[in-house]
Amino acid sequence: MKILVTGGCGFIGANFILYWHRMYHDDIIINVDLLTYAGNSENLSELNGVKNYEFVHADICDKQKMLNITNDVDVIVHFAAESHVDRSIHDPEPFIKANVIGTLSLLEAARKNKVKRFHHVSTDEVYGALPLNSPEKFTEKTAYAPRSPYAASKAASDHLVSAYFHTFKLPVTISNSSNNFGSFQFPEKIIPLFITNLLEEKKIPVYGDGLYVRDWIYVEDHCRAIDVVLQKGIIGETYLIGANNEVPNIVLAKKILSILGKDVSFIQYVQDRPGHDRRYAIDSRKIKKLGWKPCFSFDEALKLTTRWYSENPLWWKRLKH
Numbered sequence: 678m679k680i681l682v683t684g685g686c687g688f689i690g691a692n693f694i695l696y697w698h699r700m701y702h703d704d705i706i707i708n709v710d711l712l713t714y715a716g717n718s719e720n721l722s723e724l725n726g727v728k729n730y731e732f733v734h735a736d737i738c739d740k741q742k743m744l745n746i747t748n749d750v751d752v753i754v755h756f757a758a759e760s761h762v763d764r765s766i767h768d769p770e771p772f773i774k775a776n777v778i779g780t781l782s783l784l785e786a787a788r789k790n791k792v793k794r795f796h797h798v799s800t801d802e803v804y805g806a807l808p809l810n811s812p813e814k815f816t817e818k819t820a821y822a823p824r825s826p827y828a829a830s831k832a833a834s835d836h837l838v839s840a841y842f843h844t845f846k847l848p849v850t851i852s853n854s855s856n857n858f859g860s861f862q863f864p865e866k867i868i869p870l871f872i873t874n875l876l877e878e879k880k881i882p883v884y885g886d887g888l889y890v891r892d893w894i895y896v897e898d899h900c901r902a903i904d905v906v907l908q909k910g911i912i913g914e915t916y917l918i919g920a921n922n923e924v925p926n927i928v929l930a931k932k933i934l935s936i937l938g939k940d941v942s943f944i945q946y947v948q949d950r951p952g953h954d955r956r957y958a959i960d961s962r963k964i965k966k967l968g969w970k971p972c973f974s975f976d977e978a979l980k981l982t983t984r985w986y987s988e989n990p991l992w993w994k995r996l997k998h
């Protein structure tokens with residue numbers, strides 16, 4: 678099988694390619710990535726010299742290139758995106774370009790080349806925010822209510838993918854996952870930011886009152902979930918992926934402090950982000966019916982992640998300074 682992965686030099690894409698190569702050794706993997714600030718081809722250095730892996734340096738917005746590249750591809754797994762909410766507040770335009778126009782260009786290529794499966798990787802942020810201390814969770818039936826330019830651009834891309842299924846019968850699936858963490862995550866995101874700041878004896882910035890709740894999933898569990906959707910998911914359907922780890926940011930900060938043997942004097946409360954979503958939580962019963970469940974507990978995965986950043990300072994120091 679020939680699988681095309683977009684954004685494979687980013688955090689989840691790189692983990693997914695390494696996972697796929699481990700699992701399906703004979704598959705041909707094509708990785709299309711523009712290598713923006715978030716893309717790092719070193720993430721896949723263990724595949725150097727592997728004959729059935731190919732890296733293509735390209736922009737997914739380049740329609741002709743996408744058409745050529747997808748010519749004999751069986752499956753597309755689409756990760757490429759601008760992904761950082763704070764950056765989307767500062768400058769929304771690159772998010773519309775990469776996430777909306779880029780997705781459209783890939784969908785067109787997939788349609789023209791009759792690709793057998795287009796899997797779109799999306800986020801729970803398209804559903805907006807939930808109140809604190811409520812039992813409510815996002816489900817596949819929750820109405821879209823994006824609140825940041827990032828979430829709005831991902832929502833638009835989800836709608837386009839869905840429209841290509843209904844209008845052109847393109848065989849699509851969509852997954853909306855909760856917040857990921859693990860190796861190769863760019864150190865602007867909260868977990869690697871906290872870990873690497875502490876490794877450098879710096880304070881960790883906690884927004885507002887610290888009571889923003891995110892539902893965390895270890896990246897390897899997310900990669901396995903996408904695999905399950907590819908194998909067993911129903912065409913045209915959406916699957917929510919979460920590992921039932923609702924954690925307020927302040928609790929997350931204290932867990933990382935404890936793993937690294939530091940005290941709360943390293944916490945620095947900072948001015949809140951505008952439009953900050955209070956809580957995300959995922960009801961993942963639908964994907965669990967396909968036989969998936971997370972393999973890692975939150976605490977175990979947080980320790981593994983902290984260890985990875987401790988052991989790979991050269992990887993993150995260059996990105997941070």
Ligand SMILES: NC(=O)c1ccc[n+]([C@@H]2O[C@H](COP(=O)([O-])OP(=O)(O)OC[C@H]3O[C@@H](n4cnc5c(N)ncnc54)[C@H](O)[C@@H]3O)[C@@H](O)[C@H]2O)c1
Pocket residue numbers: 683684685686687688689690709710711712713714715716717735736737738755756757758759760761775779798799800801831853854855856857858863
């Ligand atoms: N990180 C999370 O917690 C999370 C949660 C749910 C969903 N997602 C989604 O998963 C996907 C991957 O997220 P991530 O955290 O790995 O992002 P990331 O920012 O680490 O990586 C994005 C990758 O896409 C590439 N890219 C960006 N624009 C491109 C373009 N125009 N053409 C080709 N490549 C381009 C970048 O170079 C980078 O390698 C995104 O679609 C994101 O919305 C992320």
